[in-house]
Amino acid sequence: MLEAYEAAAPDYDQQVQGDWWMRSLLWDRYARLFSAGQTVLDLGCGTGIDAVFLAQRGIRVMGIDASPAMIAQSRAKLVAAQLEEPVDLRVMDIARVGSLPEAAFDGIICAFAALSTSAELDEVATSVARLLVPRGILVVHLLNRWSLWEWLGLVRSRRFGAARRLGRNPVRNFVIGGRVVPHYLYHPGAAYARFFQSRFALRRAYGIGILRPPHTVQRIPSAIVSRLDRLERPLRGLRPFRDWGRFFVLELERR
Numbered sequence: 254m255l256e257a258y259e260a261a262a263p264d265y266d267q268q269v270q271g272d273w274w275m276r277s278l279l280w281d282r283y284a285r286l287f288s289a290g291q292t293v294l295d296l297g298c299g300t301g302i303d304a305v306f307l308a309q310r311g312i313r314v315m316g317i318d319a320s321p322a323m324i325a326q327s328r329a330k331l332v333a334a335q336l337e338e339p340v341d342l343r344v345m346d347i348a349r350v351g352s353l354p355e356a357a358f359d360g361i362i363c364a365f366a367a368l369s370t371s372a373e374l375d376e377v378a379t380s381v382a383r384l385l386v387p388r389g390i391l392v393v394h395l396l397n398r399w400s401l402w403e404w405l406g407l408v409r410s411r412r413f414g415a416a417r418r419l420g421r422n423p424v425r426n427f428v429i430g431g432r433v434v435p436h437y438l439y440h441p442g443a444a445y446a447r448f449f450q451s452r453f454a455l456r457r458a459y460g461i462g463i464l465r466p467p468h469t470v471q472r473i474p475s476a477i478v479s480r481l482d483r484l485e486r487p488l489r490g491l492r493p494f495r496d497w498g499r500f501f502v503l504e505l506e507r508r
Contacts, residue, residue: 254370255319260430262322265300269365271468274482275461275500279364279394280306282504286390287312291359294384296347297367301327301340308336315358317345347371351380360390366500369396369436374448382452382507391453391505394461398423398438401497402466441501453505459489460498467499 261268269276283303287293289311295304298316300323307314308331318324321344331337345352347363348371361381371377381391399420407416420440426433439447441458449455464485466473488494495501 254432254434257430257432257434258318258320259322260432262300262320262326262430265323265326266302269302272365274465276302276364278461279303279362279392279502282392282502283307283362284310286392286504287360292357293360293362294350294353294358294381296350296361296363296381297365298327298342299323299365299367301330301342303362303364304340304342305330305334305336308339309334311339313339313341315341315343315353317343317347317350319344319346347377348373350377351383353384355383356386358384358389359386360392361385362392362394364392364394366394366396366436368393369438370434372437374437374444378448378452385507387507389507390456391449391503391507393503393505394500395444395503396425396436396438397460397496397498397501398440399496400499401463402470402499441496441503444501445503445505449503449505453507455503456506457490457504458495458501460495460501461489462499463488463494463497 287307292313293307295314295316298304298318301316304314304316304327316327324342324344327342331340347367361384368374368377385391404416404419407419423438424435425438426435445455445458464481466478466481
């Protein structure tokens with residue numbers, strides 16, 4: 254898996270450009286949850302996109318990623334933004350996050366499904382709870398096991414059997430950097446109950462990409478995409494709609 258992200262690192266920012274609207278939504282939440290002077294851990298920091306945003310707001314950041322190439326991209330971005338001092342970058346697999354100091358962080362973020370590549374979410378949840386101060390905030394952004402747009406695509410292509418089975422398979426393969434990388438998929442409520450409930454209170458859960466189409470669906474006029482986005486906004490935190498997005502977010506508070 255490491256080789257996939259090493260290969261993807263040089264072009265990663267371009268690859269995720271189509272979902273910049275989703276990044277902006279997460280940033281809006283980070284701005285509400287974290288304040289200048291606090292310390293936030295960015296798990297699977299990638300090329301440092303979120304680390305730069307947080308550091309520009311006066312937040313101290315530690316960013317970890319298993320890929321040296323991703324960390325190199327992050328470091329270059331921080332140098333260009335003159336933000337090296339408030340950001341500590343480390344080459345570290347998320348599975349080893351438990352080696353960091355206890356109660357060292359006011360918040361922890363993990364965006365764009367960085368945790369979806371981990372088969373041991375329970376161990377990660379235990380570790381990050383120990384790293385947070387009491388009532389510290391954890392924000393996880395995960396791939397959903399069932400999405401409305403994927404179901405519609407299967408129905409449109411008349412793959413009715415696959416549409417009926419959608420959501421049953423807990424693992425899905427994605428091609429990253431020319432390599433196949435397995436991702437572990439969850440339903441929002443099940444993920445909270447299974448991995449986080451014993452250690453965290455659920456402050457907020459919402460789906461993203463419920464009505465707004467994936468950027469890979471290019472035949473939909475931009476005006477319609479904008480309209481779908483506006484329609485989606487009030488639905489994101491409501492059941493059953495929150496369970497229909499391509500991604501979901503759990504905002505958690507350490508007990």
